[in-house]
Amino acid sequence: MSTTYNTLVTSDVDLQPYNTLQVAAKASHFAAIESIDQLQEILQHSQADGQPLLVLGGGSNILFADDFDGLVLHVEIMGKEILKETDDHVWLKIGAGENWHQTVRYCVEQGWGGIENLSLIPGTVGAAPIQNIGAYGVELAQVFEWLEAAHIESGEAHRFDKEDCRFGYRDSIFKNELKGQYLVTQVVLKLSKDPQLNTSYGAIQSELEKRGISEPTIRDISDIVIDIRNSKLPNPDTLGNAGSFFKNPVVKNKVFERIKAAYPGAPGYSMGDEETKIPAGWLIEEAGWKGKIVGNAGTYKQQALVIVNHGGATGKEILALANKIRTSVADTFGIELVPEVNIIG
Ligand SMILES: Cc1cc2nc3c(=O)[nH]c(=O)nc-3n(C[C@H](O)[C@H](O)[C@H](O)COP(=O)(O)OP(=O)(O)OC[C@H]3O[C@@H](n4cnc5c(N)ncnc54)[C@H](O)[C@@H]3O)c2cc1C
Known part of the structure; x- marks a missing residue:
């Protein structure tokens, strides 16, 4: 490998400072990318060893459910x-x-x-x-x-x-x-x-x-x-989170009407003639998850759509909580929530 590659890439890097959920995870390799030339230099060598690549920005929309066995490309192209x-x-x-x-x-x-x-x-x-x-x-x-x-x-x-x-x-x-x-x-x-x-x-x-x-x-x-x-919203510097964990589901009007019949206060925003967007936070709250704490993770007390790390939560713990919430919302409303956060691992 070239000297440049070795100076650009570090091994066994702690990703906790690089994700706003503040999850502890390791990257086997990590490189700061400050220019396209640097990227090309690194790519030449990483292709050769065939390791997986992950592009990382501020880490505010990512959940490291596990360590990343590959090369993280941390984008630092400025100007x-x-x-x-x-x-x-x-x-x-x-x-x-x-x-x-x-x-x-x-x-x-x-x-x-x-x-x-x-x-x-x-x-x-x-x-x-x-x-x-x-x-x-x-x-x-x-x-x-x-x-x-x-x-x-x-x-x-x-x-x-x-x-x-x-x-x-x-x-x-x-x-x-x-x-x-x-x-x-x-x-x-x-x-x-x-x-x-x-x-x-x-x-x-x-x-x-x-x-x-x-x-x-x-x-x-x-x-x-x-x-x-x-x-x-919680400040990620003091309470680890990645903002909205799920997207707001967009459902057929007849699905929304069925929910509205059972829950007259259900909020919905028309998306054209056929579909309605339902706030995922409302669905999660109605399913009983607002402010709940499970181990070291939980949902934010003011907004159930935000999953928070109360300190020391692992990525697996957060993923398990997200899956429980998904199952619970599916059982209660028949709606599949889709994560907005990118899950790695
Ligand atoms: C408190 C809080 C509030 C938030 N509020 C909002 C909101 O109101 N609206 C909203 O839309 N989002 C919101 N988010 C989510 C998040 O801030 C955005 O999605 C943001 O754009 C993620 O930027 P990032 O650099 O942290 O991306 P990362 O988390 O680093 O990456 C997110 C995804 O983008 C990819 N990626 C990152 N950089 C690049 C690149 N240069 N090239 C190619 N792929 C790349 C990654 O591989 C990953 O898949 C919120 C998050 C938090 C923590």
Whole structure:
């Protein structure tokens, strides 16, 4: 192996500091990727020894259910560059290793709108397209232009336009057909200098009224979203978690009507003529799991959709709890919950 490879790759690395669920797990090999050249150098050798590869960003949407016997590629590609600017818009190219929330705040400072509702989502810019991050009525897809990614077997660079990414609700081609095949290196967003602010979300509206703000700025929305999130969600620095553990299920209207007949207070959001989205947190809470503690793991006392590590929970313990919750919701409502968190091992 080359000297460069040996200086870039370390062995037997503790992954606990690299995942927000704070699960103890080991990676047999680990490398920080700061450029595509470094990646290509590493790939040449890792292909030779055939070990599995895992791309890792901020570790805020991942559960290490076991040790990872392979090479973790920790994305640390940094930088921001304005590709193009008009009177109305800015096309910003961002390194995949940049922190998402800091990027949002940078754009807020510049007066560039479009991602302020996505303030305080943990993780990296490169992971944002993987599940098309979304919150408070906005999804990444709305501002996304294209991304650059390296094929993790050949190291070859590819460009993916918006249509190529097949964005859906917490979904993209990178969670399906191309799962685990590409490392996103750069993301390009189109931001607006005169944005249409999205204040449709009830909690944002009531906060604006409470603060007496009738003409909100981008910064007002970002500040409000930060405050709402801080009041609702556990801070992963103090209580290990990966945000929503499951996706909100989208069911046929007749399934929702059946649930509504048994539970008149059941919440549901129409998704066109035929389907309804049901908050997974409500299903889990109704099935009796809100705030429950099982061993060292549990669900968050204010939001049953968030699985938390009360300290020392293993990945297996958290996975076992998630499976119990899934079975319980399936038995109670006949609905299969699908994890939003990426389970490794
Ligand atoms: C408290 C909390 C709140 C959250 N709230 C939200 C929310 O409101 N909305 C939302 O959508 N999500 C939310 N999340 C989930 C999470 O923050 C996002 O999914 C985020 O985009 C994950 O980024 P990451 O860098 O931590 O990814 P990781 O957890 O490191 O990785 C996630 C997946 O993406 C892959 N991946 C990571 N980086 C790359 C890359 N550069 N190229 C290719 N693949 C890559 C990994 O292999 C893995 O499969 C929340 C999480 C927490 C802990």
